[in-house]
Amino acid sequence: MTDPITSPFTMVGDPTAAVCDGDFCEIPDHHEQAIINRRLDEDAV
Amino acid sequence: MVYVSNAIKVDIWSDVQCPWCYIGKRKFETAVAGFDGEVDVEYHSFELAPDTPVDFDGSPKDYLAQRKGISPDQVDQMLERVTGIAASVGLEYDYDHVHQTNTVKAHELIHYAKSKGRQLDMTERLLKAYFVDGRHVGRIEDLADLAAEIGLDRAEVVQVLTANTYLADVKADVAQAAEYGISGVPFFVFDEKYGVSGAQDPATFANVLAQVASEKAGAGQESTK
16 A cells, blocks of 8 residues: 655645646536626626 | 845646646736736646547547547537636637647657747747647647747757657656646646645735745845844
8 A cells, every 4th residue: 555645835725726637627616607607797798 | 145036936737738727827827917026937747648649530529538438518518618717817719629639749849948948938839729729739840830930949849859858857847746746737836835736716826926925025034134
């Protein structure tokens, strides 16, 4: 069994921010909500 | 007398075909533009899909469908959402014309550009070429064209990419990322102390810059006592 790698850095910011991990790029839920909100704003205009 | 730079060093691990890296780059740049201080940025190589063939016959949509078993409809929805987020930071992603490829040569080119003092320009040109312009960023001849567009020596680029001159530098960056436990990109390291993962909002980057600047100012005052 290998020990998990721990970051040598003090991590800051939103831990759910969008990243590409491996060959797949996830879209966090709050980003989807932001898009929905933007579309609602556009529709309102 | 020892010269101590007041510039904040930011090391960024990124891949050329990472949509969040380009979006995160724009958000980071927004924070830097509003920061009253010097920031020294250095990009590092990260290969998201090193097993992808240079001449992969298809788009990201085909790649995700083939490699991940995601239905074309789901892929369409994902790419549409990413395109929308990119647009919100002023980037016009054009997934209909993106060429999925292997990015190791693009990373070698970024290292070559760094040796010429043009790393930031080359990084921006490659990201735009891939996501916006529908250009191929895996083949040596295409990469040489892109390098020439920012004023680098096309023939020399062909020579160094053919000879794998900067391959060891790419692999060293990838190895260092693994050593740091970096599994996803973009990943930002501020002054070798603070880590920021992902396409964060500009306010997050701004806060880290302010924090590091404050610590540097404090350290400077201590050293003069």
